[in-house]
Amino acid sequence: MGVLRQFRLRSERHIKLLRALRKSATLRARVNRTDRIRPGDILAFVTLRNEFPRLPYFLEYYRAQGVRHFLMVDNGSDDGTAEYLETERDVSLWTTQASYKSAGYGIDWLNHLLWRFGAGHWVLTLDVDEFFVYPFCDSRPLHALTDWLESQGRRSFSAMLLDMYPKGPVSAQPYRSGQNPFEIARWFDSGNYVIRRNPKYHNLWIQGGVRQRVIMAATPEKAPALNKIPLVHWTRKYAYKSSTHMLLPRGLNKVYDEGGGEQASGVLLHAKFLDTIMAKAEEEILRGQHYAGSREYRAYRETLARGQDLWCDWSSEYINWRQLEILGLMSKGDWA
């Protein structure tokens, strides 16, 4: 790698970190319980807006895996999200009314919180509709995974986003707060993902799944990126570049093997396609705070409002992580 290239990437990272600091000016600490964080605790970092019904199951899911503290940014919720979160004893909550879009779709806020509180910890950076599945997650706590990753000298762990959907129109099965969303959104596309390597940041760019097959079929190049690196052993030198798709320094994006072997990896089950998506789509289109003019939400509204079934004859029904491993969506690598 040329010195110039290296220098450019480094300044890009510094700019990203400075930007995070600047954008953090709008964050107001509503409840700060970070003094309860102990060395070695696994932390979760989340931005959200009006996600009240999803929160009980989300928190329960990650507590069971062994997440010790949640650091959350509430971007102007008016559905009681903030009131709910401030009573949870393992949540620290910041609020902001500033633009989600101009904060790099929330990543600047999180980069700042990661910088302040994440260093030295294994951190998960998530959305509230993402549920982390890793090898042996039914028998080993998250802490076992991070211990092992550390012993292997690994600093980051990838988990591809897997879009889950119900059979029949999304509005047909209403989601009750506290319910496991995958009782409804039980189906996924198992093998229609396409991958390209990004030569600049060395990450893989993955697209496909139900969103490309149904919603973006006419414009496959615009289908959302599914590659994610949500679990990182954080230091103050790191920054997420865009969402959790890629990191700087780019060595952190090298979560794959190029010689034919398999690195260990996981999956983020994505509970986006529930009945709640219709209202969300309307709201987000009005706010226009999402990527590319909330293009994705427009497409959802157009497709899903017609009662379009996302399910197809070759949809797979979710069983467990071993199934995802056999299908080749994730790998246990040599974590035996």
Place this chain on the structure above:
Amino acid sequence: MTASARLGVIMLCHTALPRAAQVARFWLAAGCPVVLHIDQAAPEHDLAALRDDLGEQPLLRFSRRHRCEWGSWEIVRASQDAAEVMLRDFADVNHVLLSSGACLPLRPAEDLLAHLNARPETDFIESVAITHATWIMGGLSQERFTLYFPFNWRRQRWLFDQSVEVQRKLGIRRKVPAPLEPHMGSQWWCLTRKTLQAILDDPDRPRFERYFRRNWIPDESYFQTLVRRHATGIESRSLTLVKFDRNGRPNLFYDDHLHLLRRSDCFLARKIWPEAEKLYGFFLSDKPASLPPVTPEPAKIDRYFELAERQRFEGRAGLYMQSRFPSFDVAGTARTAGPYSGFSGFDHVFENFEHWLGQVTGTRPHGHLYAPERVQFHGGAQVWHGALSASAGLRDYNPYMFLTNLLWATRGEVQCFCFGPEDTLPDGLVDFMTHDPNASLSLITGAYLLPLFRGRPPKGELLAHIGAMQQREQAWISILRSRWVQARVRIWTLGEMLADPAPRLEELVEGMGGGAGLRAHGLPALRPIEGFDAYLAQLRDKGLPPAILKEFQR
């Protein structure tokens, strides 16, 4: 002095001291004296908590503390000190077991005691002559004994590597002190009092120590070498199960390994993840004694970890995913998940070719997977295994991964498909398949003329269309005839195939294991070609070059 069992246990402890205490109590309860070595690096309050936890125990001793870095001489030092305490304080002890704080007994203490009592003269220590030690993971073998190692491998890797390199260049060779024969093996042993005492009291001990102090990982060679000088009956097998990964680190055991560990023929296992509640709960309870015994199948454990290694370093062929994305540089390796066959031109020459092919060979025949309008999956399906869509746009967005995805999702079933120069597959895909040992590609060149002859309108002007098809096909052929071809390639001209189709189809089908099917179903009928010669003459008169026409003439 307290009467005790004939086995004493040394435990080298470092972290997770509460777990070590739990295991120590297990041995103490069986009447086995325990000497604990607590690493110098362990915090004082942890040590105090451990002492509190264990309380007054007549059979418990603590030995002098050392700072035991990985692979350092201090580990041997700590073992020696603890062994001296054990032999001095417990006269009944006949066997001394060296274990770690992360070791877990897999069977009742009585079983081990009975095993040892039946073999009072035997030393259990893996001790392999280094000329045969091929089992060493990620490191030096012979050179461990002949070079100097002043630097720490974990902390000062660069200096370590440099010093090895320099010594190799200078031809530095240390002499192994006579009369020792270098041996190596697992650090975890169980020696008799007689042998251990002899090693500790060896008159040459200072001389040997001077040598081993500078060795690499002396904890795997000091006792293993000296035991050859003093022991009378060695069983060269450790009683402790340890599985190393390729980097020479011990694999951890977790709760879900319970059933695997029960299959072990060893008495202890390491390393146990400290939070493996179920493992500690099970093996330290009376359950192993009360449950019906399990037939040991150590090979099963080996296989389990070998499979994991293989997945990490070889991976699953034909899989492209977030943590496996092989580059295509490695020649000769499969690029896809299973065998497949592509046929160009056959559907134009023969009636119902795909249907016939499926019947005869028992494979899955698709139409033109790369047809311009849509993917012609078998039976006209809109979506296929893996939720692959029949949309041409999605397929053409990444035609390579369309193929690899199809073959991954249908592994276990051979896929066949038609293709041709009229399709949208890029030339690069032909190149991809040509270098894939899973592919077999059969072409009838010039067959693209038959649809035109039967009245399908050309794309644009007729001769330009034919010219484009011909050019594309020639480009493919030069790829298919290049060096380093990995696929099974067969190419005939249309003229050749029409002249004598039977033996050619037979060759194809036999190659796909369809011999019996062929006898049952026979050959497919030729599609009508009356008037084709006249059509060719017409084309010639319109100005098609004779060089191209040659391809078609019988």
